[in-house]
Amino acid sequence: MPLLKGRNIVEDAWTLLADNLELPEAGFVIVSLDRFIRDRDLLVACSGPIGVRLSSAQSPELIADALEVFSLIELEFPAFTDGRPYSYAQLLHRLGFAGEIRAVGNVLRDQYLNLKRCGFDALEIKEGETAEEWCIATGAFSAPYQVAYDTEKPIMSLREKRLAAAS
Amino acid sequence: MxxxxxxxxxxxxxxxxxxxxxxxxxxxxxxxxxxxxxxxxxxxxxxxxxxxxxxxxxxxxxxxxxxxxxxxxxxxxxxxxxxxxxxxxxxxxxxxxxxxxxxxxxxxxxVEMHAIQTSGNCIRNVTADPYAGAIVDEVDDSRIWAEIVRQWSTLHPEFTFLGRKFKIAVSASDYDRAVVRFHDIGLFIKKNDAGETGFEVWIGGGLGRTPMIGKISNEFVPAEDLLSYLEAVLRVYNMNGRRDNKYKARIKILVHETGLDELRAQIDAEWAAIKDSALKVPEYEIERIRVYFAPPPFETLNAVDRGFETKKFENPEFSRWVNGNVVAHKQVGYAIVNISLKTDDLPPGDITADQMDNLADLAENYSFDEIRATHEQNLVFAHVKQSELFELWRELGEIGLAMPNIGKVTDMIVCPGLDYCGLANTRSIPVAQRISKRYADLDQQFDLGELKLKISGCINACGHHHVGHIGLLGVDRRGEEFYQITLGGSGAEDAAIGSIIGPAFSSSDIVDAVEELINFYVEIRNQGERFLDTYRRVGAAPFKSRLYPEKLDAAA
Missing domain, CATH: 3.90.480.20 (Sulfite Reductase Hemoprotein; domain 2)
Known part of the structure; x- marks a missing residue:
């Protein structure tokens, strides 16, 4: 599936590995949490990069002691109304995860701004969709009201700046 | 504002x-x-x-x-x-x-209004004490903090698809005029011994199918940490609240199933990690917002206005309205005026476009261009000169809005019910109108004193029946409208959830049943006791045997 990163559709080097398939030495595979728990030692020893996919019922707390193992964490939206992964992304950043965070599953393009603001780096979109369509949402607001993971200056600090400029 | x-x-x-x-x-x-x-x-x-x-x-x-x-x-x-x-x-x-x-x-x-987050599984419109800025018992103007919360919660990227709706209310008084304890988060502004502002935080309150009074999760969150604390609560809720059943998805269920102590530990851990961040509310922003809520330019007036006292003496109707609807103001010579939207002509909470225009004029003339809406579906003019109360009352009367029934039996909270709502099982408005007719005599209403009657047309409890001194819940019995009665609830500082008194009554019997309960209260009340006080003193049993005498016969 096409992968949207920032404002561009990019090549996806990763594949999702079914639980019954063998681990390729080159890595670039995404495993389930079950697989990680089962084959943890094997995965840690793998020389190539490893990713994990968490369902919306699986908190990143479950892998908090193994974040350095992963170069990619996929957070799955079973329905666009299930907002747990937004908090998971924030939590992952807070726990110091430095790899890529991806959204997969059912997301509306109106939610792209929220995803970016919560620190998602990439998003799987459907065949035929364009980056332009998705990026309408990210341009909808000039400034947000609150701080989030992104570096957008919230309205509060814009006010402070204006205040400082005036004095 | x-x-x-x-x-x-x-x-x-x-x-x-x-x-x-x-x-x-x-x-x-x-x-x-x-x-x-x-x-x-x-x-x-x-x-x-x-x-x-x-x-x-x-x-x-x-x-x-x-x-x-x-x-x-x-x-x-x-x-x-x-x-x-x-x-x-x-x-x-x-x-x-x-x-x-x-x-x-x-x-x-x-005109600086919107409909953002008035529905959906997100943080809803933040509510506050409708007397804020006018009432003597407040430690601060709750609207300042409600505005800070409003801005923080507006299109919050992380909390827009929560498990369920999330309601926050703010009060700065020991008297609860905003049903704060029945919100997902209730905030009471407090001053500590050092005079610093902070928040007593209640979590997990709510009505609906599973009514619960909130519990204190933190006794004093310093003002500057308000947003980080709220964010911690919301994050813990968003990650851990149930998603398998929408009727068990509110934070009240998470509090109930996790236990307050464990949940508090989770919130505190999250809070500790994010407290010292850009979430701190800067002093300049608090002050910037505070300026908007500075007191209006009050005049220096005498505590007693002779003209006002004379009018009260001369005009018993005016005097009754003052007794019923007017509350003391913190500024000498001013008063808080409640405007009842529980009139004879319209469903509770409804208002015509012409009345709105007229009220707008009156607000400009009498109350510094400010109007408040209350959770009891009434309006408030917060800053009216005592000396102008008579004129205001007369003008309100001309537009049919001088009903002196605030807090009385006809001042009901009523949901739209089956007349409008897609969720309702029964109608609410016609029952309210029949009760209003039954108690049309104002002398009788005043004799009954404070009596909070609340009607919901279905179990979702939008009419707050759980916290009515008398609550009515509409239930569908094979296509027929029935009403279940709960007694002893309160949404105020003496918060309580009402108990079901017995089998439901048909639509044709429900008003008689309510009257029977009220008659019984009148017979057994002590001097000065409200319906709720009497109920609490004697318990449910005597009310029950009065309402269902045949059961008693069967048992004898």
Whole structure:
């Protein structure tokens, strides 16, 4: 599936590995949490990069002691109304995860701004969709009201700046 | 009151433009109804029994004459000449057409209003004490903090698709005029011994199918840490609240199932990690907002106005209205005036476009251009000179809004019920109207004193029946409307959830049953006792045997 990163559709080097398939030495595979728990030692020893996919019922707390193992964490939206992964992304950043965070599953393009603001780096979109369509949402607001993971200056600090400029 | 600066204005206009695009995508079929539903709900647009309904936010219930006039115009243009005030300080309009809603929102934006987060599984309109800034018992103006919470929660990227709706209320008083303890988060502003401002935080309150009184999760969150604490609570809730059953998805169930101590530990751990961050509320922002809520330019007046005292003496009707609807103000010579929307002519909380226009004029003339909406579906003029109360009363009377029944048996909270609502099992409004007729005698109402009667047309409890001194819940019995009675509830500082007294009554019997309960109270009350006090003193059993005498016979 096409992968949207920032404002561009990019090549996806990763594949999702079914639980019954063998681990390729080159890595670039995404495993389930079950697989990680089962084959943890094997995965840690793998020389190539490893990713994990968490369902919306699986908190990143479950892998908090193994974040350095992963170069990619996929957070799955079973329905666009299930907002747990937004908090998971924030939590992952807070726990110091430095790899890529991806959204997969059912997301509306109106939610792209929220995803970016919560620190998602990439998003799987459907065949035929364009980056332009998705990026309408990210341009909808000039400034947000609150701080989030992104570096957008919230309205509060814009006010402070204006205040400082005036004095 | 708060006024938009260029940032607020731009934000709300951008939200209108975004929604306009979403509506266009729905109209073109690009969005399915299923996909559009959460988007429209986040902007207060419901699909009801007969048509769309738009709920407009009145943040913490404070609005101006100009805004009221705009609401009147919207009522005329898009509704059928009415507005309906809700229990969360919002106003609803029925019948708008989907294609008109973007323009309607643009008109609201012109007067600094919006419908953002008046519905949906997100942080809803923040409510506050309707007497804020006017009442003597407050330690601060709760609207300052409600505005800070409003801004933080507006289109919050992380908390827009929660497991369920999330309601926050703010009070700065020991008296609870905002049902704070029945909110997902209730905030009581406190001063500590050092004179610093902070918040006593209650979590997990709520009505609905599983009514619960909130519990204190933190006794004093320092003011500057308010947003980080709220964010910690919301994050823990968003990650751990149940998603398998929408009736068990509110934070109250998480509190109940996790246990307060464990949940508090989780919240505190999250809070500790994010407290020292950009979430700290800067002093300049608190002060910037505080300025908007500075007291209006009050005159220095005498405590006793002779003209006012004389009018009360001369005119018993005026005197009764003063006794019923007027509350002492913290500024000498001023008063807080409650305007009842429980009149004979309209459903509870409803108001005509003409009344709105008239009230706008009166607010400008008598109350520093400020109006408040209350959770009890009434309005308040917060700052009226005692010396002008008589004139105001006379003018309110001319537009049918001088009903002196605040807090009395006919001042009912009533949900729209099956007359409008797609969720309801029974009608609520006709029952309320029959009770109003039964107790039309004002002398009798005053004799009964404070009696909070609340009616919900279904188990979702929008009519707050759980916290009525007398609560009525409509239930469907094989296509027939029945009403179950609960007694002993309170949404105030003596918070309690009512108990079901016995089998439900048919629609034709329910008003008699209510009257029987009230008659019994009158027979056994002690001097000065409210219905609720008597009920608490004697318990449910005597009320029960009075209401169901045949059961007693059978047992004997």
């Amino acid at each position: 708060y006024r938009y600066d260029e940032f607020d204005r731009k934000f709300v206009n951008e939200r209108v433009a975004e929604f306009r695009g979403q509506v266009a995508r729905r109209m073109s079929g690009e969005l399915s109804e299923e996909e559009f539903r959460p988007l429209r709900l986040m902007n207060g647009l419901y699909l009801q029994l007969h048509a769309y309904m738009l709920r407009v936010a009145i943040p913490y219930g404070t609005f101006s004459a100009e805004q009221m006039r705009k609401l009147a115009q919207i009522a005329r243009t898009y509704d059928r000449g009415y507005g309906h005030f809700t229990t969360r300080q919002n106003i609803q309009f029925n019948w708008p057409k989907l294609e008109d809603v973007p323009n309607l929102l643009a008109e609201l934006a012109d």
